[in-house]
Amino acid sequence: MVAGLPGLEALDRLADWMVEDGDMRHWRLWLNAQDEAHRDDLLAEVMNAAMADWHQVIADLLVRAGKEGLAQGRETEAAAWRLAALMDGLAGAMLVRKSRVTPAMARDLMKTQLLLELGRKA
DSSP states (O other): OOTTSOHHHHHHHHHHHHTTOTTOHHHHHHHHHHHHTTTOHHHHHHHHHHHHHHHHHHHHHHHHHHHTTOSOSOOHHHHHHHHHHHHHHHHHHHHSTTOSOOHHHHHHHHHHHHHHHTTOOO
């Protein structure tokens, strides 16, 4: 998805990817699995591992941006969790019928937060 891209471009691509799936199928699966993991210990293990992997992808992109001089001394681990949580929250909001949160709005909010996490003006 983002291998080989410069840091900021890779982070932008992450925000674009978030809303690419028009019917939100991957988000429905992800959020339903998170919900079911509250009741199923085996699924909870799988989801915890998947969330840790996803967090690491985001953290690695932030580190890459930092090495390219795009980030200004930010706490990468905390920023990665904030971004992952924002994505989950925006996806959940977009899935609500007749939601006011559109894919374009979600993409813009995510890109703004990415810039803020890098210590840049949005």
